[in-house]
Amino acid sequence: xxxxxxxxxxxxxxxxxxxxxxxxxxxxxxxxxxxxxxxxxxxxxxxxxxxxxxxxxxxxxxxxxxxxxxxxxxxxxxxxxxxxxxxxxxxxxxxxxxxxxxxxxxxxxxxxxxxxxxxxxxxxxxxxxxxxxxxxxxxxxxxxxxxxxxxxxxxxxxxxxxxxxxxxxxxxxxxxxxxxxxxxxxxxxxxxxxxxxxxxxxxxxxxxxxxxxxxxxxxxxxxxxxxxxxxxxxxxxxxxxxxxxxxxxxxxxxxxxxxxxxxxxxxxxxxxxxxxxxxxxxxxxxxxxxxxxxxxxxxxxxxxxxxxxxxxxxxxxxxxxxxxxxxxxxxxxxxxxxxxxxxxxxxxxxxxxxxxxxxxxxxxxxxxxxxxxxxxxxxxxxxxxxxxxxxxxxxxxxxxxxxxxxxxxxxxxxxxxxxxxxxxxxxxxxxxxxxxxxxxxxxxxxxxxxxxxxxxxxxxxxxxxxxxxxxxxxxxxxxxxxxxxxxxxxxxxxxxxxxxxxxxxxxxxxxxxxxxxxxxxxxxxxxxxxxxxxxxxxxxxxxxxx
Amino acid sequence: xxxxxxxxxxxxxxxxxxxxxxxxxxxxxxxxxxxxxxxxxxxxxxxxxxxxxxxxxxxxxxxxxxxxxxxxxxxxxxxxxxxxxxxxxxxxxxxxxxxxxxxxxxxxxxxxxxxxxxxxxxxxxxxxxxxxxxxxxxxxxxxxxxxxxx
Numbered sequence: 001x002x003x004x005x006x007x008x009x010x011x012x013x014x015x016x017x018x019x020x021x022x023x024x025x026x027x028x029x030x031x032x033x034x035x036x037x038x039x040x041x042x043x044x045x046x047x048x049x050x051x052x053x054x055x056x057x058x059x060x061x062x063x064x065x066x067x068x069x070x071x072x073x074x075x076x077x078x079x080x081x082x083x084x085x086x087x088x089x090x091x092x093x094x095x096x097x098x099x100x101x102x103x104x105x106x107x108x109x110x111x112x113x114x115x116x117x118x119x120x121x122x123x124x125x126x127x128x129x130x131x132x133x134x135x136x137x138x139x140x141x142x143x144x145x146x147x148x149x150x151x152x153x154x155x156x157x158x159x160x161x162x163x164x165x166x167x168x169x170x171x172x173x174x175x176x177x178x179x180x181x182x183x184x185x186x187x188x189x190x191x192x193x194x195x196x197x198x199x200x201x202x203x204x205x206x207x208x209x210x211x212x213x214x215x216x217x218x219x220x221x222x223x224x225x226x227x228x229x230x231x232x233x234x235x236x237x238x239x240x241x242x243x244x245x246x247x248x249x250x251x252x253x254x255x256x257x258x259x260x261x262x263x264x265x266x267x268x269x270x271x272x273x274x275x276x277x278x279x280x281x282x283x284x285x286x287x288x289x290x291x292x293x294x295x296x297x298x299x300x301x302x303x304x305x306x307x308x309x310x311x312x313x314x315x316x317x318x319x320x321x322x323x324x325x326x327x328x329x330x331x332x333x334x335x336x337x338x339x340x341x342x343x344x345x346x347x348x349x350x351x352x353x354x355x356x357x358x359x360x361x362x363x364x365x366x367x368x369x370x371x372x373x374x375x376x377x378x379x380x381x382x383x384x385x386x387x388x389x390x391x392x393x394x395x396x397x398x399x400x401x402x403x404x405x406x407x408x409x410x411x412x413x414x415x416x417x418x419x420x421x422x423x424x425x426x427x428x429x430x431x432x433x434x435x436x437x438x439x440x441x442x443x444x445x446x447x448x449x450x451x452x453x454x455x456x457x458x459x460x461x462x463x464x465x466x467x468x469x470x471x472x473x474x475x476x477x478x479x480x481x482x483x484x485x486x487x488x489x490x491x492x493x494x495x496x497x498x499x500x501x502x503x504x505x506x507x508x509x510x511x512x513x514x515x516x517x518x519x520x521x522x523x524x525x526x527x528x529x530x531x532x533x534x535x536x537x538x539x540x541x542x543x544x545x546x
Numbered sequence: 547x548x549x550x551x552x553x554x555x556x557x558x559x560x561x562x563x564x565x566x567x568x569x570x571x572x573x574x575x576x577x578x579x580x581x582x583x584x585x586x587x588x589x590x591x592x593x594x595x596x597x598x599x600x601x602x603x604x605x606x607x608x609x610x611x612x613x614x615x616x617x618x619x620x621x622x623x624x625x626x627x628x629x630x631x632x633x634x635x636x637x638x639x640x641x642x643x644x645x646x647x648x649x650x651x652x653x654x655x656x657x658x659x660x661x662x663x664x665x666x667x668x669x670x671x672x673x674x675x676x677x678x679x680x681x682x683x684x685x686x687x688x689x690x691x692x693x694x695x696x
Contacts, residue, residue, distance in 0.1 A: 002587070160592060285579050289599050293660070364589025369695065370624035372588045373559045380560065 001035065002363045002408065003047045011048045012210045014069050014203035014223075015058050019043045021065035026392035028057035028066070033277040038405070039395035049156075049362065053149045053204035054277050054302045055311030068312060070206055071197070071222040073229060076111050079195030079221070083183065084112040085175045086199040088119040088249075089257040089307040090226055091327065092320035098237060100254065100327065101247040106236040110229065112197070114183060117246055119253030121171040123335050126252065126265040127342045128168045128351040133268050133296060141272065141287070141295040142166040144262050149204040149302035150280060151213050151357070158284045159359035164298075167353045169214060171256075172198050172205075174351065176219035195221045199229055201310025202303055214353035225312035251328035252335045258324045259306030262299040271297040276304035365408070378407045387418040434458040435544070437501045437524045440480065443542050444535075446503060446526040450515035453522035459500040462539050464532050468493050475499060480539065482532055486510050491517035491525075499523065505532045560588075560622040566609045568635065574610040577618050578602035581629070588622065594695055597673040598627050601691045604666040605631040611656055612636060614686075625695055632688045639683040645671065 017028075024042035036050035037057060044065075046057065058066040076082035084107045091100040100119065107115045125146075133142050143164045145151055154161050169177065176198070180191035198205055198220045205223045212218040255261030263271035272295050274283045280300045286292050303309045308324060309317035345351060365375040383403040394415040396402035405411040414420055438455040441448055448455065460478035465471050466485050475481055477498040483490060484505050491514050494502050501524040504510060510518065510525050518525045528535045562584065564577040582599040590598075602618065609616040609631060616633030638644045644651075645667050652662020671677050674691035681687040 285582075286575075289575075289579065289582065289603060291575070291603075365587050366589070368624075369588050369590055370559075373622050373624060376560045376584065376588060376622070380562070 001050065001404070002365055003036075003050050003405075003410070004363050004408070011051075011207045013046060013048055013051065014053065014206035015046065015051075015055060015066050016069055017044050017046065017057075018065045018067055021063050022061075023063055023065075025062065027060050027062055029392050029395070029397050031056050031060045032397065035397045035401055037397065038410075039392070052153055052277055052302055053202065053207065055203045058203070059311050068203065068225060068227070070200075070203075070225040070228065070312070073110070073224065073232060075222055075224075076195065076197060080193035081113045081183065081187075081189050082111060082195045082197055083114045083116070083179065084197050084199055085116045085118055085172055085179075085220070087172070087201055087226070087257075087307060088122055088254060089201040089310060089313060089320075090199055090229075091119070091254060092257045092308045092323045093226060093230060093313060093315045094233070094237065094323075095315075096323060096326055099247070100249070101245060102237060102240055102242065103233065104246040105240055105242060105244060106233040107199075107229070109236040109240065110232040114187075115246055116175045116179070117248050118171050118175055119247070119249035119256065121175050121253075122256040122261075123249055123253035123265075123337045124342055125168055125171050125174060125351070126256075126262060127335075127337050127339055128346055129166050129262075129297075130266050130268065131339075131343060131346055132166050132168055133266065139164065139166075139296075141270075141292065141298040144297070144299045145214065146170045146256075146262065146299070147204070147301045147303075147307075148208040148213055149202070150300045152204070152207070153277075153280070153302070154284065155357055155360050156362050157281070158288055159361050160288055161284060162357050162359060164287070165357065167214070168351045169353065172200075173212070173215060173219060177215070179219065197222050197224050199224045199226060201226050201307050201313045203312065204302070213357065214355065216355050226310070227312050227314055230314045248336065249331070250335050251331040251333050254324060254327045254331060257306065257308045258321055259301060259309075260299065261306070261324075263297060266297045268296040270295050271299070273299040273301075273306075275301040275306055275309075277302055279304075375407055379403045382406055382413065385419065386416060389418065391417070393417045434460060435542075437480075437526070440501075440539075440542065440544070441524070441526050444528070444538055446528050449504070449510055449518075449525045449527050451501070451518035451522055451524040453519070454501065454524045457500045457524070459544060462536065462544050463499070464536060471497060480526075480544065482528075482535060482539075484508055484532070486514060488513040488517055490514055491521065491523060494518070494523045495521045501526055503528055503535065505530060505535055559624070560584075561619060563617055563619045566606060566616045566618055566631075566633070568610060568612075568614040568616070568633070570610060574607060575603065577606045581618075581620050584620065585622070585627065590627070590695060594627060594693060597693050598629065600673045601670050601693065602629050604669050605629060605689055605691070607661065608666050608687075608689075609633045609635065611652065611661060627693045627695065628690065629692075630688065630690045632686070634686045637683045637685045637687055638679070638681045641679060641681060 022043050024039050029037045034050050034052045036047045038045055091103050104115045145165050176196045180194045183189050184191045209218050209223050252265055259275050260273040263273040274280050305317045308320040365372040386399040388399050390398045394402050406413050436456050440459050459480050463475040463479040464482040466483050471493055475497045478500050481499045481502045486508050503526040505528050507529045581602045585595050612635050614634040619630045621628040643649050647668045648664040650662045650664030656662045675694045676692040678690045
């Protein structure tokens with residue numbers, strides 16, 4: 001997948017990797033289902049154009065190096081009248097004995113001047129979506145626009161499916177649209193002093209704050225994550241004054257926190273709920289290929305257990321699911337939403353998107369098919385040379401992605417340790433091949449004092465000794481004999497032992513008789529200015545093992 | 547009857563082969579999706595993508611349902627998409643009949659899964675610019691479909 005940035009808009013990332021804490025390991029690199037992470041210069045980086053805000057990297061990082069950039073709770077002090085719009089997932093977080101109403105009251109106690117029961121809006125949006133499906137029987141399926149990460153995924157990777165999205169405002173937008181004006185009327189507040197805070201379970205909402213999907217400018221001012229408000233709410237729940245009834249929703253709206261809550265509500269035939277990046281992509285691919293058949297409604301979430309399993313929640317998702325199940329039983333499935341009123345609002349355009357969706361398709365390999373196809377071939381050729389160990393040491397999640405990055409100019413093929421090792425091994429093999437005396441002399445800069453006729457002899461090793469009897473006993477044939485002895489017997493012994501050559505150390509030169517004998521027998525005498533120890537080190541480095 | 551040698555090794559810039567296992571319904575469909583994703587990466591027009599995906603899918607499903615094992619190759623040049631599906635299946639005894647819409651040799655199990663409408667080969671023909679099928683009873687089938695890129 002071409003990770004080149006779409007220049008039209010840079011998205012805002014809710015998850016950032018702290019380079020001080022990141023140790024450049026491969027855990028998030030391999031875990032990212034969108035293959036959106038690369039490790040460069042020992043630090044992991046998230047590629048914004050490929051990131052789908054699932055937050056899996058955040059969940060798996062063993063170093064705790066990924067930080068969340070949603071707002072801090074203190075930000076509510078920036079506004080005289082901070083207002084909370086909590087995702088319904090919030091109600092699943094506080095165990096079996098805390099009612100949604102108590103959670104809403106707790107929010108007021110921690111500083112919010114007003115709180116919206118978003119689950120109630122979920123029920124209304126559900127009715128509006130159902131009405132849309134009934135009015136458009138040809139739509140197969142209508143896709144829920146609730147999960148912003150899925151909507152963005154569709155605009156990037158499946159733009160042909162944008163027309164399947166049900167163009168109804170999601171609960172958070174419906175809740176915040178016109179809210180400031182409403183509160184101004186109700187309480188006489190100055191809208192400029194009202195701050196609307198969405199409290200969400202996942203990283204996707206931060207990008208949506210800056211680049212909203214279905215309205216031009218977001219009606220929300222800030223995004224808090226559930227983790228941020230959890231502690232303060234817990235505290236507030238301990239001494240709560242239950243004076244108001246804020247909650248209006250039934251189990252219908254509350255079930256939206258779970259996977260399948262929306263699909264349950266849709267009273268049309270053949271509804272489907274899918275979750276998790278890979279599985280959602282599979283479903284969308286099937287849909288694009290025309291293979292989803294008679295499906296009328298698709299609820300899709302990037303988070304694998306629906307909203308309550310979002311990475312920025314606190315409660316264990318299975319326990320949160322239990323809580324929602326209990327809440328749904330307690331509150332029943334009889335919704336108080338007046339369908340007639342919803343129909344009227346639909347006619348008035350209350351639920352309408354305010355702008356149409358723009359596609360941001362991930363780019364092909366090149367702007368022209370001919371060039372793109374040539375790049376595909378180059379990628380294929382390189383991929384065939386790779387070891388396919390998928391080790392991640394190059395900084396790419398797998399070998400195929402590495403090949404793509406190299407051809408797109410984002411990585412060098414020398415980044416691959418295995419490719420590099422192959423090159424290194426080949427060099428080593430060349431060096432290990434037996435050298436001739438001439439090659440060795442040239443390599444080490446040794447002068448040839450005599451015996452030039454034997455320069456093409458192969459050198460198989462080395463031997464250092466200045467005791468002729470020792471050389472006679474132990475020097476191997478074909479060795480380079482290193483010695484400081486310069487007298488004639490050296491040449492004699494060298495011949496007898498069939499050494500490849502003699503090297504005199506410490507700047508010594510052979511006596512004339514020695515040189516003459518060496519010439520006669522074609523045994524080269526090399527000269528080194530170094531002492532024997534230093535010379536031996538150089539010989540070893542040149543590949544001449546003992 | 548053997549297929550004439552495919553011309554143009556020079557024209558085909560990109561070639562990828564995919565093995566297909568007969569009766570492997572779990573994996574069935576993956577090849578056509580992989581082909582579609584490759585063509586998306588090439589930046590081909592949406593219409594070409596759609597037609598190529600249909601051709602690849604129908605041909606792939608035929609191999610899975612009937613064909614024993616097979617290989618699908620995608621040949622790509624700036625002028626053309628070519629899908630070649632070669633299998634070691636039972637072959638098609640009456641090709642003219644098989645090309646008729648509605649004619650199907652699907653088993654009951656296949657129909658229960660939603661296959662066997664008898665539209666596979668006609669769909670391939672409808673969506674390709676050129677189609678060559680080389681087959682005989684007991685001899686396997688080679689199908690070559692080409693879609694021109696404008």
